[in-house]
Amino acid sequence: MKSVGLFHRLSTIHRQIPASPAVKFLKHSYNLDQTQPMCIFSDEPELKEFIDFIDNLKNYEKAGVPKGAGTDSDDGFDLGRMRRLMQLLGNPQCNFKAVHVAGTKGKGSTAAFLSSILRAQGYSVGCYTSPHIRTIRERITLGASGDPISAKALNHHFQSLRMVLDKAIELENGCLSHFEVLTAVAYSLFARESVDIAVIEAGLGGARDATNVIPRSALAASIITSIGEEHLDALGGSLESIAVAKSGIIKDGRPVRWFFYTFLLYASLAVDFTRFTLVNLSCIR
Numbered sequence: 001m002k003s004v005g006l007f008h009r010l011s012t013i014h015r016q017i018p019a020s021p022a023v024k025f026l027k028h029s030y031n032l033d034q035t036q037p038m039c040i041f042s043d044e045p046e047l048k049e050f051i052d053f054i055d056n057l058k059n060y061e062k063a064g065v066p067k068g069a070g071t072d073s074d075d076g077f078d079l080g081r082m083r084r085l086m087q088l089l090g091n092p093q094c095n096f097k098a099v100h101v102a103g104t105k106g107k108g109s110t111a112a113f114l115s116s117i118l119r120a121q122g123y124s125v126g127c128y129t130s131p132h133i134r135t136i137r138e139r140i141t142l143g144a145s146g147d148p149i150s151a152k153a154l155n156h157h158f159q160s161l162r163m164v165l166d167k168a169i170e171l172e173n174g175c176l177s178h179f180e181v182l183t184a185v186a187y188s189l190f191a192r193e194s195v196d197i198a199v200i201e202a203g204l205g206g207a208r209d210a211t212n213v214i215p216r217s218a219l220a221a222s223i224i225t226s227i228g229e230e231h232l233d234a235l236g237g238s239l240e241s242i243a244v245a246k247s248g249i250i251k252d253g254r255p256v257r258w259f260f261y262t263f264l265l266y267a268s269l270a271v272d273f274t275r276f277t278l279v280n281l282s283c284i285r
Helices: 006-011 021-030 045-055 079-088 107-120 151-171 178-192 239-249 261-270
Strands: 097-102 125-128 197-201 219-224 255-258 282-284
Touching: 045 151, 045 178, 079 151, 079 178, 097 107, 097 239, 107 125, 107 197, 107 219, 125 178, 151 178, 219 239
Parallel strands: 097 197, 097 219, 125 197, 219 255, 255 282
Antiparallel strands: none
């Protein structure tokens, strides 16, 4: 695996960076360069079995997130459930380097732009974002082009995991969610494809988000974009509690980049500041 000097490389890039995967995909999918809009189609028939499978799981993106579910408390999502699923899959999240991105606004575009920058530098990059607009394949991008994974490849990988996923759902008494399974499938794909680095967008908050099973040894860096009042009830009811929830992606001794000083302000108001000063963090502001 290549050594990724992530932020040093970002600071020395002077070449023109190509359009982000999101921009390229939207232009292609919706014919944005033309005057007549195209229809939005549902997922390809080849993915019907996969879509039916995950649609039978609890989908908090549609149903809404319970109060306090994104907090690191008794009301929070059970991250142990996600860890048990990953263990059944062989802990693929340990087999690639990752940049973990959280924040109220801008985390998806940050993930897309960072993926484009890394690809332009010759890295093999996986990117996982949510939600999707046209097809669920948008959430997982692979390869030099940064295009969404093909329906054929996603279906093939799902079929290879089907027995394990069925077992995990049974062991968890049907409590695995739509997002947890999608995240596990993405991590498994990135490990199978031996990406140099994966850029991972957190779904909700950070501390109890399903994406937050990346071990310290695999974390290249954490990024926190902004703090705002979106999902206020789910993340504890205040800007301070939101900052704490999102800070859950920070790992001891690993670089962290925050884009807005409001994050540090609200986090310091909410918790003992030693969490940010005495923990051995390499901070890039």
